[in-house]
Amino acid sequence: xxxxxxxxxxxxxxxxxxxxxxxxxxxxxxxxxxxxxxxxxxxxxxxxxxxxxxxxxxxxxxxxxxxxxxxxxxxxxxxxxxxxxxxxxxxxxxxxxxxxxxxxxxxxxxxxxxxxxxxxxxxxxxxxxxxxxxxxxxxxxxxxxxxxxxxxxxxxxxxxxxxxxxxxxxxxxxxxxxxxxxxxxxxxxxxxxxxxxxxxxxxxxxxxxxxxxxxxxxxxxxxxxxxxxxxxxxxxxxxxxxxxxxxxxxxxxxxxxxxxxxxxxxxxxxxxxxxxxxxxxxxxxxxxxxxxxxxxxxxxxxxxxxxxxxxxxxxxxxxxxxxxxxxxxxxxxxxxxxxxxxxxxxxxxxxxxxxxxxxxxxxxxxxxxxxxxxxxxxxxxxxxxxxxxxxxxxxxxxxxxxxxxxxxxxxxxxxxxxxxxxxxxxxxxxxxxxxxxxxx
Numbered sequence: 410x411x412x413x414x415x416x417x418x419x420x421x422x423x424x425x426x427x428x429x430x431x432x433x434x435x436x437x438x439x440x441x442x443x444x445x446x447x448x449x450x451x452x453x454x455x456x457x458x459x460x461x462x463x464x465x466x467x468x469x470x471x472x473x474x475x476x477x478x479x480x481x482x483x484x485x486x487x488x489x490x491x492x493x494x495x496x497x498x499x500x501x502x503x504x505x506x507x508x509x510x511x512x513x514x515x516x517x518x519x520x521x522x523x524x525x526x527x528x529x530x531x532x533x534x535x536x537x538x539x540x541x542x543x544x545x546x547x548x549x550x551x552x553x554x555x556x557x558x559x560x561x562x563x564x565x566x567x568x569x570x571x572x573x574x575x576x577x578x579x580x581x582x583x584x585x586x587x588x589x590x591x592x593x594x595x596x597x598x599x600x601x602x603x604x605x606x607x608x609x610x611x612x613x614x615x616x617x618x619x620x621x622x623x624x625x626x627x628x629x630x631x632x633x634x635x636x637x638x639x640x641x642x643x644x645x646x647x648x649x650x651x652x653x654x655x656x657x658x659x660x661x662x663x664x665x666x667x668x669x670x671x672x673x674x675x676x677x678x679x680x681x682x683x684x685x686x687x688x689x690x691x692x693x694x695x696x697x698x699x700x701x702x703x704x705x706x707x708x709x710x711x712x713x714x715x716x717x718x719x720x721x722x723x724x725x726x727x728x729x730x731x732x733x734x735x736x737x738x739x740x741x742x743x744x745x746x747x748x749x750x751x752x753x754x755x756x757x758x759x760x761x762x763x764x765x766x767x768x769x770x771x772x773x774x775x776x777x778x779x780x781x782x783x784x785x786x787x788x789x790x791x792x793x794x795x796x797x798x799x800x801x802x803x804x805x806x807x808x809x810x811x812x813x814x815x816x817x818x819x820x821x822x823x824x825x826x827x828x829x830x831x832x833x834x835x836x837x838x839x840x841x842x843x844x845x846x847x848x849x
Contacts, residue, residue: 441692442563445773448697449704449799456705464705468786477641484786487702488778491695493640493654495774498691499588500658501684506582508663509678520745521579525586527741528769529554532733536725545790546722549783551594552794553729553801555775558584559692561768564806568813571820573761575754580765583738591775595649599782602647611642611653619660622679649782696774703777703786706795714796722790723797726776730801731808734770739763756819764812770805772798 455464468484481489507513532553540546558581565572565580618635626632636657644650663680708714717723742762745751753759780794813820 441696442559442561442566444693444697445557445559445700446563448700449773452701452703452705453708453799456707461707468702468705478645479641484702487699488781488786489644489650490640491699492774492778493651494687494695495654495691495699496588496592496651497654497658498684498688499585499592500655501661501680501687503585503589504659504661505663505680505684506585519749520742521582522586523741523745524579524738524766524769525583525590527737528556528583528587528734528766529590529737531737531740532729535733536729539725539728540721543721545784546725549722549726549780549790549794551591551598552776552779552783552798553726553733553772554587554594555591555772555779556584556587556734556769557771557773557775557802559696560773560802560806561771564768564771564809568810571817572813573757573820576757576761576765580768583765583769587769588775589655591779592652592655595779595782596652599779600648604646607642608646608648611639611646614638614642615653615656615660618657622661625662625679627679627682651778699774700777703781704795704799706792708796717793717796718800720790720793722784722793723800726794726797727801727804730770730772730776730798731767731804734772734805735763735766738766738769742766756822758816760812761816764809764816767805767812768809771802771809773802 452464455461469482471480471482472486473479473481507518533550536550536553537547540549561580561584565577614635618632618639621631621635636653639657640650640653643653643656658680661680661683662678664678708717718727739762743759746753753762776798777795780791780798784790784794
């Protein structure tokens with residue numbers, strides 16, 4: 410089937426190599442999600458304990474070379490520095506999906522891309538509908554637009570161990586595209602002051618990094634100094650430093666063979682090498698440490714929690730995550746199916762799509778980052794945003810649990826079929842190419 414052929418089935422299984430690769434990613438992200446939740450809970454308990462001053466002192470502790478204007482608080486290092494690693498890995502994954510993965514075919518890419526766009530637009534509109542009258546709080550419109558894949562997969566590890574591989578892949582791809590949209594939003598809408606000289610200077614180490622990786626150099630002694638210089642110059646330009654992570658990732662070649670033949674199409678290449686090395690650092694260190702530094706907010710008892718949750722900021726964020734994400738992802742997917750005359754894959758129903766749409770309302774890492782950029786770390790509005798992000802994510806997780814658990818037996822039957830390998834060739838029977846599968 411040609412890449413431009415129309416969609417026939419959505420949420421169909423991809424190729425076996427791609428499914429196996431994504432399964433490895435999902436396992437790492439699931440572990441990272443558990444660490445993320447543990448770090449967030451620790452931060453909340455610490456910030457509301459008698460030792461809260463020590464927590465504030467830790468976040469405000471300044472370290473770094475003052476001569477380079479990089480003497481920054483640890484909280485800023487976590488948001489600007491560690492999350493650059495997170496976005497570098499996200500950039501690698503995004504490029505690989507659209508260059509050598511199953512999503513290089515437009516017919517496969519259109520569903521998760523449309524769902525991600527819908528899941529950004531509707532939450533933003535809901536937030537603005539609640540906060541349009543206040544120019545200050547309206548600036549947080551992008552907070553409920555992000556899906557946190559690690560948090561979502563941690564929930565799935567508990568409630569949906571047998572979720573079909575196609576649905577897990579859809580959720581991962583949606584979150585990756587969501588991350589790309591988020592970094593564009595951060596770069597365009599949350600750059601308060603732009604200094605062109607350091608931004609132009611950042612192109613030099615970025616270009617040198619690109620030349621080296623295109624020649625397949627892997628030495629950290631060569632690449633890390635160039636990556637650090639790019640990050641520092643982007644940081645000095647006023648553009649959020651995490652943008653440097655995505656720019657660096659986009660220079661890394663995906664295929665190891667320049668001719669891009671059929672065999673090389675499934676070769677992880679240098680991008681796969683970097684992703685394999687850095688994803689555990691991103692999921693296991695960078696994101697949990699950011700959560701530890703950012704999730705701690707003083708609640709102030711029941712009355713304080715009530716006041717925070719009833720504020721316009723919190724109402725807009727919570728409604729955006731729980732309602733906006735669900736409506737945006739679900740409606741976009743339905744529209745793609747309607748206008749392409751596509752049907753759901755065998756065994757799946759629209760209630761499965763609803764469950765994933767609700768699960769996409771789990772926002773954390775990028776939502777907290779945008780909250781800090783919108784209102785400033787430690788401000789009242791930022792505290793309200795953090796409480797709302799946590800609340801909305803918990804509500805979305807609870808609702809997704811109800812929807813997905815109702816189909817647990819069906820998922821178990823599909824999972825058993827996806828594991829069946831009667832000829833013991835290491836490839837489940839459902840992934841054997843048949844004329845019917847080719848016609849899809």
